[in-house]
Amino acid sequence: MAALLGLRGKSVVTLLFACLLALLPAALIGWKAVDEVRRHFASAYAEQYTLLQMQRIMAPLSRELALSRRFADSIVTREWLRDPTDPERRQRFFREAEGYRQQFTSGAFFIVDHASGDYYFSDGDASNGQRPLARPTYRLSPQREEDAWYFATMDSSATYNINVNVDRALERAMIWLNIKIMDDGEPLGLAGGSIDLSDFLDRFIRSAPAGLTPMIIDSRGALQAHADPERIALSSVNLSQALNGDLGLYAMLDGATQREALRAAIQQATRRPGEIATLETTLEGEPRLLTLGYIPELRWLMVTTLDLGAYPLLDSRWFWPMVLALGLILAILMGAFAYATHRLILRPLRRLTLSAQAIAGGDYSPRLPTGRDDEIGALSQAFSRMANQVERYTRDLEGQVRERTRALETAHAEMAAAHQQLGDSIQYASIIQRAILPDNQLERHLAHHYGVLWKPRDTVGGDFYVFRASGRGYLLGVVDCAGHGVPGAMMTMLARALIDQAIARHSADDPAALLTEIDRRGRELLPAERLPSSIATNMDLGLVWVDPHRERLTYAGAKIDLYASDGETLTRLKANKRAIGHRRPGHYSNQHLPLAAGHSYYLCSDGFLDQAGGSHGFGFGNPRFEALIKAQAGRPLGEQMQAFEAALSAYRGELPQRDDITLLAFRAEPTAGPATHSPTEPPTGSR
Secondary structure, eight states: OHHHHHHHHHHHHHHHHHHHHHHHHHHHHHHHHHHHHHHHHHHHHHHHHHHHHHHHHHHHHHHHHHHHHHHHHOHHHHHHHHOTTOHHHHHHHHHHHHHHHHHSTTSOEEEEETTTTEEEEEOSOGGGOOOOTTSOSEEOOTTOGGGHHHHHHHHSSOSEEEEEEEETTTTEEEEEEEEEEEETTEEEEEEEEEEEHHHHHHHHHTTOOTTEEEEEEETTSOEEEOSSGGGOOOSHHHHHHHHTTSSHHHHHBSSHHHHHHHHHHHHHHHHSTTOEEEEEEEETTEEEEEEEEEETTTTEEEEEEEOGGGSOSOOHHHHHHHHHHHHHHHHHHHHHHHHHHIIIIIHHHHHHHHHHHHHHTTOOSOOSOOOOOSHHHHHHHHHHHHHHHHHHHHHHHHHHHHHHHHHHHHHHHHHHHHHHHHHHHHHHHHHHHHHTSTHHHHHHHHTTSEEEEEEOSSSSOSEEEEEEEETTEEEEEEEEESSOHHHHHHHHHHHHHHHHHHHHHSOTTOHHHHHHHHHHHHHHHSOGGGSOTTOOOOEEEEEEEEETTTTEEEEEEESOOEEEEOSSOEEEEOOBSSOBTOSSOOOOOOEEEEOOTTOEEEEEOHHHHTOEETTTTEEOOHHHHHHHHHHHTTSOHHHHHHHHHHHHHHHHTTSOOOSOEEEEEEOOOTTOOOOOOOTTSOOBOOO
8 A cells, every 4th residue: 555655645644644643632732822821811910910909008008107107206206205294295296196197097196105104096086985185095004915015016126017906995907007216225105007907908809800809818827808808807706717727718728738838828928028929729619820929017918819710711602613714724734735745845855865875875976956946956955065075074084183183192291291390389389388387396395285287278378387485485376378379378488587577676575566566567568559459468377475484475466366275164365356467557465374284275277267067068166166175175285186187177078178277286384494595596487
């Protein structure tokens, strides 16, 4: 059968069969697409309607809030609350308050005298048996549960709140705008206006278009506004029923899954005020599209339910005629397409296929039909040019590959040589930096009474430590220069020179004078006005002079503190907050501490304290560092350094080291001084 049909018959049969197979899925997909479009626009309509209603709610609230603020901040109001018994002030206040009352939408206001607890309320209506305004409506008491709102408001840090409340004393359901009145931090009272709840909600709940049902709920799902007044949870009975699921929006849903979805949507809308959450639900047995928006000022959620059934997808009056017309057009187009496909595409493609098979066999001579001026002719011409290029590229490819391989090998060799040279230079710099650290001097003078943890972030770094001994005592210090890597290492050389000059000019037993001199000389060498603002040349520095004979320590620091601990107590001498070389000069002063037996002393750069780690990636921090000091202070200093390094490594985890780290610890026994050395012995510096 296939042989009898031939290519032409098979193409027509295949096309017809494909059209028939595609017809049903296309219809279903089209129906689904139209339905999705309808749902999309319906959802957008519901969302925009919800946002519009939220704005309609907030507009009068904003006006009433601004007016309540003016009323509470009035000088006349404050003067009266400072002395409520003054007749002149009382008369002036009540006269002005009446003007404000007439501007409030509800025509009512209230004010509370904090000193006495007197609550004044006026709505201008004397026919309802209301007391005269000159006397309080009632007096608030902290012992009454219904008055707890006032004392909670005054105890809060907020300057105002908006409260939806059923006032049992006034027998009114109102939205209250409560504005605190303060005088130099002391409470004078509370004042504001109100909006009648029923009038306020009637404006939009009763005027919803067909298919839309607006309502308002609180965060617990209790209805605050609905077209059916019986559903509103204003009374304590209704609210209790709403929370139990007997009333409210949760009770209107079918099944626990939809209630959980509503709960998640409420949480989403509450966390993101101004955004609309959408979900599909079954409300009282009917499918509904539900949108929610949060109004944080009222702690309410505006809810709109849309009945998609109110907007039919297709009208049967024109649906079937459209289907028949579409079927007829499809049949005509299919026949024409079958003929055109065979005439214009299938037959030329057959010839093109034969020519392509010849080229695939290695025959690159142009055998393609290139005489046509349409797309098939253009394809044939392009295929012919491609055959020529493939033949030429095949000949040239091997030579190009060899040439580019040689070029890559040469570039790789040059890059490797440059990398080796750079690595050797940095390694040489590291050897120089390590050679000038005072490890030998520390070992000779302090033996096992010191410990050092020095970990540059890169091969070289901007941290180093110093030691200088004389017959009267010895000087220790930790320096943290701005930057790390090669720039930081260069800064350490300059810092070392500045420290040497400062010790030569001043006595080593005056750390504050040394810091002042280093700061002065640094500003002369690197004036801030000549440097770009992006370049930092400052340094953190902590110096300790140990005088074993006088049994005390003298310390001064710039952003590097001194810690002392015997394992039970911890003392921290805080440094000046400004670094050496900061754009604004700092003042450095000496601090003294008795030299205590059994105590360990610590100087640490900020690289240890700022190292990120832990489950949240926060810095190591001072509290954790101080606890580690107290835990380790009684152990030998060498073991302490191992414990500090292990604790930092465990805290860091997989995170990289972010800065250079230097920790210098020492012990100084009051009865055992250092060996005698010349005061002019050159100081040792950093690595």
